Amino acid sequence: MADILQILILGLALGGVIALMGSGLSLVFGVMRIVNLAHPSLIIGGAYVTYWAFKMTGLDPIVMLPVASLIMAAIGVLLYRLMFERETKSAKYSEMTVLLTFALAMMVEGLLGGLFTNTQRVVSPEYATDAFFIGDLFIPKGQLYAGIVSLIIIGGLSLFLKYSRLGYAIRATTQNREAAELLGVNVNFICILAFAIGIGLAGAAGSLVSFVFSFFPAKHWEWIAMLMSVVVLGGMGSILGTVVAALLLSVIAAFVGTWIGATWSTLTFFLALFLILLVRPQGLFGEKPEMA
Amino acid sequence: MTELLQVSNITAGYGDGPAILDGAHLTVEPGKVHCIIGPNGAGKSTLMKAICGMLTIRKGDVLFNGKRLNGMRPDQILREGICFVPQERALFPKMTVRENLRMGGFILDDKKELERRIEGILERFPILRERADQHAGTMSGGQQQTLAMARTLIIKPTIVMLDEPSLGLAPKIVQEMFDIMKMMSAEGVTVLLVEQNALMGLKNSDWGVVLDLGRTLFEGPAATVLADPRIQELYLGGKKAA
Amino acid sequence: MAVTLDQSSASAVVEARRAHNEKLARKADQTRATWFPLAVMAILIALPLLQFTGNYNYLLHMVLFTASYVAMASGWNILGGFAGYISLGHAVFFAIGGYFSGMILARYGISTIITAPLAGLLAAVVGYLIGMVTLKVRGPSFIISSIALLMIARILFDNWELIGGANGVTLPVNDLSVQWAKVPYYYAMLAIAAFTVWASYKIKHSKFGLGLRAISKDEIKAESAGIDTRFYKVMAFALSAFFVGMAGAVWGEYLTYLRPNIFLVILVSANLVLMSILGGKGTVAGPVIGAILIVALNELFVATMGASEINILGTGMVMAAGLMFFPLGLVGTLARKGKLPRVLNWD
Numbered sequence: 001m002a003d004i005l006q007i008l009i010l011g012l013a014l015g016g017v018i019a020l021m022g023s024g025l026s027l028v029f030g031v032m033r034i035v036n037l038a039h040p041s042l043i044i045g046g047a048y049v050t051y052w053a054f055k056m057t058g059l060d061p062i063v064m065l066p067v068a069s070l071i072m073a074a075i076g077v078l079l080y081r082l083m084f085e086r087e088t089k090s091a092k093y094s095e096m097t098v099l100l101t102f103a104l105a106m107m108v109e110g111l112l113g114g115l116f117t118n119t120q121r122v123v124s125p126e127y128a129t130d131a132f133f134i135g136d137l138f139i140p141k142g143q144l145y146a147g148i149v150s151l152i153i154i155g156g157l158s159l160f161l162k163y164s165r166l167g168y169a170i171r172a173t174t175q176n177r178e179a180a181e182l183l184g185v186n187v188n189f190i191c192i193l194a195f196a197i198g199i200g201l202a203g204a205a206g207s208l209v210s211f212v213f214s215f216f217p218a219k220h221w222e223w224i225a226m227l228m229s230v231v232v233l234g235g236m237g238s239i240l241g242t243v244v245a246a247l248l249l250s251v252i253a254a255f256v257g258t259w260i261g262a263t264w265s266t267l268t269f270f271l272a273l274f275l276i277l278l279v280r281p282q283g284l285f286g287e288k289p290e291m292a
Numbered sequence: 293m294t295e296l297l298q299v300s301n302i303t304a305g306y307g308d309g310p311a312i313l314d315g316a317h318l319t320v321e322p323g324k325v326h327c328i329i330g331p332n333g334a335g336k337s338t339l340m341k342a343i344c345g346m347l348t349i350r351k352g353d354v355l356f357n358g359k360r361l362n363g364m365r366p367d368q369i370l371r372e373g374i375c376f377v378p379q380e381r382a383l384f385p386k387m388t389v390r391e392n393l394r395m396g397g398f399i400l401d402d403k404k405e406l407e408r409r410i411e412g413i414l415e416r417f418p419i420l421r422e423r424a425d426q427h428a429g430t431m432s433g434g435q436q437q438t439l440a441m442a443r444t445l446i447i448k449p450t451i452v453m454l455d456e457p458s459l460g461l462a463p464k465i466v467q468e469m470f471d472i473m474k475m476m477s478a479e480g481v482t483v484l485l486v487e488q489n490a491l492m493g494l495k496n497s498d499w500g501v502v503l504d505l506g507r508t509l510f511e512g513p514a515a516t517v518l519a520d521p522r523i524q525e526l527y528l529g530g531k532k533a534a
Numbered sequence: 535m536a537v538t539l540d541q542s543s544a545s546a547v548v549e550a551r552r553a554h555n556e557k558l559a560r561k562a563d564q565t566r567a568t569w570f571p572l573a574v575m576a577i578l579i580a581l582p583l584l585q586f587t588g589n590y591n592y593l594l595h596m597v598l599f600t601a602s603y604v605a606m607a608s609g610w611n612i613l614g615g616f617a618g619y620i621s622l623g624h625a626v627f628f629a630i631g632g633y634f635s636g637m638i639l640a641r642y643g644i645s646t647i648i649t650a651p652l653a654g655l656l657a658a659v660v661g662y663l664i665g666m667v668t669l670k671v672r673g674p675s676f677i678i679s680s681i682a683l684l685m686i687a688r689i690l691f692d693n694w695e696l697i698g699g700a701n702g703v704t705l706p707v708n709d710l711s712v713q714w715a716k717v718p719y720y721y722a723m724l725a726i727a728a729f730t731v732w733a734s735y736k737i738k739h740s741k742f743g744l745g746l747r748a749i750s751k752d753e754i755k756a757e758s759a760g761i762d763t764r765f766y767k768v769m770a771f772a773l774s775a776f777f778v779g780m781a782g783a784v785w786g787e788y789l790t791y792l793r794p795n796i797f798l799v800i801l802v803s804a805n806l807v808l809m810s811i812l813g814g815k816g817t818v819a820g821p822v823i824g825a826i827l828i829v830a831l832n833e834l835f836v837a838t839m840g841a842s843e844i845n846i847l848g849t850g851m852v853m854a855a856g857l858m859f860f861p862l863g864l865v866g867t868l869a870r871k872g873k874l875p876r877v878l879n880w881d
Contacts, residue, residue, distance in 0.1 A: 035674040037681075083854065089307060095620060096676050096857065099807065102622065103853035106804065110847025118843070165398075172384050172395050179382035182344065182375075184367035184399035217843070221800055225685040228678050267689050273682045277671050 005255045006137050013139070015250030016147030018206050019243040021223070022230040023154055024201030030174040030237025031194035034097040037105035039279040040220035042199055042229060045108055046072050046206020046253030047123075047215050048116055054123045054210075061123050062149060065207035072203025073196040079104065080195040082100060085188070105220060112217035123210040151243075153204055157197075158239055170194055174237055226266065293501040296322045296482055297343070297374075297451060302352030311350065312338040314506040319338035320451065320499075325473055325483045327514065329490035329527055335506040336486040337379065340453045343374040345369040356451075365448075373450035375441050379459060385429025389420055389439055392428050395441035409446050417442050434465035441472055445481070452476060454485040458492070470496040490528050494518050502527060507524055570877035571731070578724055580719050591716055598720045598788065600829045601727035602781045606802075607809040607821035608730045609777025614807065615816035616743055618750030619672065622803045623680030626687045627657040627775040629797035631782030633697055636705055636792045643706070647722040650783040656777025658772040659773045665771030669764070672753065684800060691794040702793030705786065719788040726784065730777045735818045735880060737773070746770055750816070778806075801846070808849065812856045814865030819880040823864055827850075 025039045049068045053059045083100055090096050122128075128142035161167040172180040173190045181187045209215065230249055234241030249272055257265030297320035305311040313335045320326055328336050341347045343354055345366040354361040361369055384392055392411060395404040414421040419435055420442060428439060437457055444452045454473070458466040466489075473483050473496070489492025494500050500517030502510040505525075510517060517523055578597060584590040606628065614620045631653040635646035646653070668679045692700040708715060737743045743845075745766045748756035757763045786792050805828060813824025828849075835848045860867050868874040 035678065083858065086858070090861070094674050095677070096861070098674050099811070100854060100857050102804065102807075103850045103857065106850030107854065108850075110775070110845070111852060113843030114847065168391070168395060169398065171387065172398075175384040175386055176382060178346075178378060179384065180395070181346070181366050182370070182378065182382065183395055184370045186365075214755045222685070225678075225682045228682070232675075232678065249846050255421060263689060263693055267686065270682045270685045270689070274667075274679060274686070277675050277679045277682075278667055 002260075008251060009137065009139055009259050010143065011048060011251035011254030012247055012256070013143040013147035014212070015247035016150040017143070017205070017212055018226070018250050019246035020201065020208065021205040022227045022234070022242045022246055023157065023239050024198035024205070025158075025227055026231045026234065026239055026242045027201070028195055028198035029172055029231065032084070032097075033094055033197075034101065035228075035236075036198070037093065037098060037101040038108060038201055039101075039198075040223035041105040041112075042072060042075070042202040043209055043223070044112060044207045044215055044217060044220050045075070046203035047210040048112055048121075048206075048209040049203070050210040051116075051121050051123050054125070060125055061207045061211050062145065065204050068207045069200045069203040072206070073200030076196040076199025076202075076211035077192055079199070080192050084195070085191075088191075096252055099212045104135070104170075105224075109217045109220065112119075115181035116217065118216050118218065120216050121210075122214040125211055128211040132169055133277055133287065142211050146212050149208060150205070153201070154239065154243055157201070160238070166190075166193065188280050222266065225273060226269040229269040232273060233276050295319045296357065297484075298355040299339070299343065299352075300353050302339075302342060302354065303345045303350045305337060305350070306338075306347065307490075312506055313342060315330065315508070316352075316503060316506060317508045317511075318501060318513060320482060320484060322450075322482050323477060323480055324498040325477050326485070326499040326501060327490075327493040328484070328486045328501045328503055329493060329517075330503035330509075331527065334504045336503055337455050338506075339503065340376055340455055340484070340486060343369075344374060344453065346376075356458065367399060367513075370447070373447070375444040375447065375449040376453045377444060377450070377455065377457070379455045382440055383428040383436055384445075386427055388423045388425050389431075390414075392439060393420075393443055393446060396446040399447065406446070409448075413442050413445060433461050434468060437461065437465075437469055437471065441469070441476070445476070445534055450479060451482045451484060454483065456486055456488055458487065458489060466492065491518075494528075567876045567879070571730050571880065575724075575728060582720060585713050585717070589713065591712070594716045596653060596829070596833070597724045598716065600826055601723040602785055603805065603825040603829060604727040604822050605723070605730040605781040606778045607806050607813070607825045608727075608734045608818075609774045609781075610806040611774075611810045611815065611821045612734060612737060612746075612777075613767075613774040614771045615810055615820070616738060616746040616750065616769055619669065619767065619771070620677050620807065621680040621771075621774075622677055622800065622807065623683040623687075624774070624778050624806055625798050625800065625802040626684055627661060627778040628782035628785070628802055629659045629687065629691060629794070630660055630775075632786035633691070633782075633792055634779075635783035636644075636703065636786035637697060637786055639705055640703055645708075645718075646787040647718060648781045650722065650726065650780045653783035654776040654780035657782070658776035661775025662768055662772040667770040669767045669771060680803075681800070684798065684803065688794055688798045691798055693861065698792065702791055702796075703790045705789075707790050713866075716788070719784055722784045723781070723788075726777070726780050730780075731818065731822060731880075733773075733777070736822075738818055738881065741771070747816070788847060801849070804849065804853070807855070808853045808870030810863075812852070812860070812863055814863030814867075814869070817863070817869070817881055819864045819878050820863050820865040822877065824825050827864075 021043055025036055028034050028036050046068045049071055050061045050064045053064045054061060083104065084097060087093060087096055089098065125144060130141045132139045132141060132144070161171055169180065169185045169190050170193070172185060173187055177187060230246045231242055233249065234245035248270055253265040253268040256268045298415065299316065299318035301315050301317055302313055303311050303315070304313045316335060316339055318339070326341065328407060330336055338347065342349050343361070345361070345364050345368070349362040356372055356374065361372065384395060390410065393410045394406065397409060417438060420439060423431055423435065424480045428436060431439070441454065441457065455531065457469050461469065473485065477483050494514045494517055499515040500512060500514040501508060502517065502523060510523065575808060577750060582594065606624070610621065610624050634656050635649040635653040638644050638649050639646050664683065668676060668683070695756065700861060705821065738804045745756065748759065748761060749763050749766060753763055782797065789796070809824030809828050810821045811824070812827060813822065814820025831848070832845060835845045862870060865874060865878060
């Protein structure tokens with residue numbers, strides 16, 4: 001019993017981080033219909049920003065998080081204006097953006113590899129290797145903190161989307177772009193904003209990832225299918241769905257990892273992605289199979 | 293001069309594509325219900341999109357109270373008081389009725405005033421108050437169309453343009469929609485609608501416009517348009533040409 | 535599968551279209567220069583004779599390398615270009631071909647050149663089965679599912695002890711002298727590439743190819759026109775896997791080892807997409823031109839800058855620029871402008 005609880009705790013803490021990693025991806029798809037294959041590579045970008053700050057000044061990754069997030073958001077604005085704004089009129093828009101983001105992922109990977117080499121890195125603040133003990137259970141502090149911070153950020157994002165004027169505009173654009181434009185929403189600005197928030201979330205996730213996982217530039221290929229499975233299961237575009245799917249899959253993966261073997265735990269995500277695409281392409285929370 | 297909106301000889305199309313509208317004109321008088329009829333592909337919806345700023349007008353002018361509208365963005369035209377409801381209701385299906393109404397007043401800066409106006413709308417449309425916290429996508433077609441029309445009233449518009457408000461609705465419900473339009477026009481809102489069911493549309497309007505092949509063929513009082521034998525034959529499903 | 539048109543007016547339309555098509559075909563025949571690809575083939579076939587005069591192994595290697603990508607990109611193009619289903623998982627079939635023939639070579643000493651068609655067949659069968667499942671979705675969903683496929687295959691191959699796991703398998707080296715060691719693979723790969731391009735041409739001009747192009751334009755309309763879209767798509771997937779699998783088989787022996795991190799990397803898949811798009815997706819010559827360009831470019835990057843990071847960065851940049859500025863690819867853009875040189879008009 002204690003075993004099961006232990007696995008559950010580890011799965012949930014990690015699931016929180018994965019939820020944050022996926023939320024930006026989901027937001028960007030929801031508003032702009034861009035399947036951003038470069039999202040994980042930008043998370044790694046955020047992780048390197050954090051790593052670099054830690055190495056230079058010893059700055060705590062969680063303190064660095066807002067800065068990394070802002071830096072990545074600014075990069076997001078730049079990328080959107082350079083690469084995606086011009087494609088909005090393209091006939092094969094969604095397909096085109098998938099390939100463009102794929103190319104972007106390679107560019108980011110190559111750039112990071114050139115700057116930081118392909119060595120595995122990890123940021124190691126003291127709490128990253130420490131843990132709380134409750135009876136037989138242990139809770140690694142790093143994962144716990146990262147999970148909590150993730151859920152706080154996602155909570156803030158949800159409140160922003162639910163209640164603020166810009167949040168209304170973002171949700172309206174997600175649900176009916178034309179109608180939003182007709183009601184006076186500057187849709188192009190909303191797209192830039194949503195993209196910036198999405199990439200900013202990648203930066204924030206990067207700061208947390210930097211001390212939870214070890215990373216290197218090519219690591220993002222392992223994450224893309226993992227995050228896609230979370231986002232697709234959650235119903236592309238739904239933040240709540242993304243959180244639920246992340247927690248669920250992460251817990252399942254934790255059990256698979258413990259009971260069957262560590263190599264097979266990532267397979268959980270890929271197989272899940274495969275199954276969802278085939279059985280219920282609209283995901284758990286999506287209503288229309290827009291992706292299919 | 294009594295005209296509120298004057299569209300003269302405009303040419304417009306999508307992107308770099310061919311001109312859908314070529315020589316369309318339109319005169320809109322205040323307080324009346326105007327109905328645009330014409331076959332599929334005549335350019336009816338395109339005309340509305342051109343007026344509300346969603347399409348670039350290549351040639352010609354749109355004058356609203358003497359002010360040129362062409363070249364303005366949709367949100368600027370909305371602020372002038374022209375509201376457009378495209379086909380398929382244009383609601384936000386996963387927002388509640390109240391949130392949809394709030395989006396209707398997106399351009400209003402005064403939050404308190406907005407809430408007051410929403411209350412006013414809910415007062416007038418009891419069915420919407422009943423469903424105020426329900427997702428718009430879960431309502432019936434008629435209720436959705438009611439919401440779409442009611443939503444335009446939030447900004448107290450001068451002109452409301454409706455693209456096929458009767459689409460997919462049962463005949464009895466369609467009449468309710470026309471009643472709402474009459475109520476709007478009685479309050480001084482000018483209504484411009486595109487109607488596939490030309491007969492029904494004209495019967496409920498003051499002014500009729502026949503559009504075909506991107507050009508305005510005929511403009512006149514709805515009764516005159518209804519009575520014209522040529523129009524009956526070609527567009528009202530009257531006697532088929534031999 | 536047959537197209538049924540029962541309206542009387544339809545037959546008149548069909549007649550008119552047929553006449554129009556025949557006119558177009560005649561016009562195309564007049565402009566096509568079949569001598570050009572044949573001449574190129576003749577030169578390439580004669581190329582190993584240079585070995586009598588010195589060591590041209592690097593040249594042979596480059597041709598062989600390009601030929602392998604010509605075959606794979608042209609194969610990918612059957613699904614991605616003709617049918618419009620973009621797969622980023624085709625490295626899986628490269629690996630299946632390589633491992634199947636490679637393992638036979640390691641166990642029984644039968645050269646992969648002999649077993650390559652079988653490897654292709656196995657890849658096609660696997661492609662058929664996978665296609666039955668993944669081709670239910672299209673657009674971005676299909677692209678994502680293909681990435682998932684690659685990831686799943688990588689984990690399986692990495693952990694499958696029988697085929698060496700992550701460390702892979704070393705294959706026996708043939709006992710020809712250094713001068714001639716590459717030549718058998720050179721001819722084998724050249725034959726595979728030529729066969730693929732020929733098949734790609736034949737497919738494009740068949741009823742099957744027409745159906746695929748209809749699917750790529752508008753799948754729902756294609757289906758309502760009586761095309762069994764499901765079968766067409768799955769067959770296209772199987773065929774495209776076949777050619778990639780054959781190339782993989784010979785590549786394994788040429789490389790003398792099999793390893794998941796060589797065969798099952800997304801960069802291989804990305805290259806196929808890149809070559810097809812840059813050259814001209816959906817055209818016969820496009821993937822060929824694209825393969826030559828990208829191999830040359832890669833070689834340039836590696837030769838001038840050395841590092842593989844720069845190679846990845848460069849590939850990404852070329853891909854992004856190609857997508858943004860030449861979405862129709864070299865052949866497609868030139869053809870649209872009516873400026874495609876006759877020697878490149880293979881369609």
